[in-house]
Amino acid sequence: WTRIYSLTRDGDNFATMLIRCKAHKNTLLAVKTSTGAIFGGFTGEAWDTKPGGFAGKFYGNGESFLYSFDLREKKEADRTVSATATVDETPMSSAPQVSKDDDVAPPLKIFPWTGANRYFQVCTTEGSRIAMGGGGGDGTFGLCVSTNFTHGSTGPCETFGNVCLISTKGTPAGERTLPDRDNETSCNFEVVDLEVYGFGSLGEDWACGRVN
Numbered sequence: 001w002t003r004i005y006s007l008t009r010d011g012d013n014f015a016t017m018l019i020r021c022k023a024h025k026n027t028l029l030a031v032k033t034s035t036g037a038i039f040g041g042f043t044g045e046a047w048d049t050k051p052g053g054f055a056g057k058f059y060g061n062g063e064s065f066l067y068s069f070d071l072r073e074k075k076e077a078d079r080t081v082s083a084t085a086t087v088d089e090t091p092m093s094s095a096p097q098v099s100k101d102d103d104v105a106p107p108l109k110i111f112p113w114t115g116a117n118r119y120f121q122v123c124t125t126e127g128s129r130i131a132m133g134g135g136g137g138d139g140t141f142g143l144c145v146s147t148n149f150t151h152g153s154t155g156p157c158e159t160f161g162n163v164c165l166i167s168t169k170g171t172p173a174g175e176r177t178l179p180d181r182d183n184e185t186s187c188n189f190e191v192v193d194l195e196v197y198g199f200g201s202l203g204e205d206w207a208c209g210r211v212n
Helices: 014-021 071-084 203-207
Strands: 002-006 026-033 038-043 065-069 108-112 121-124 129-132 143-146 151-154 175-180 183-199
Touching: 002 014, 014 183, 026 143, 038 143
Parallel strands: none
Antiparallel strands: 002 183, 026 038, 026 183, 038 065, 065 108, 121 129, 129 143, 143 151, 151 183, 175 183
């Protein structure tokens, strides 16, 4: 696998991302927001504005999934550990102590395909938008990034059975929880960085122009 697109390295250009991703069948999308949240998705097919010749069409396969690193859950656990920690009164207590939790990664949550529908991925030049998942009662994408990768939204969807990929508990400034009907389930966010990693290659088919 290789990093084929980076917002900070390659610029906020939708066409550039599509060109760099076209040769890779599977990609991993990683988004970082202005408040430090990290999440994304894995796609089973290359990003394409006209899959099968039809613009604005959902496509993809059941290899796809969404994921999130719940940074706030880790911070809450860290605060709990700090609040319950006791000080060793022995002479050795003045020596520097290294917590075993310091190197622990934040909890990873994965949301695989539920089989409820086939709204895996969609890519459209309208609004320079890529999105994954849909079909929820509130009509939200599981993950959507638009406006040349500067803004996005996330909400529950039937495709992956996911919750909002950004925790709505104690939502800080910069991550605005939007009311959907009677429930606050969809969050808007500002993108700080976006990266796409490629797995595998379409090889000769792509090079010879036999892939849409």
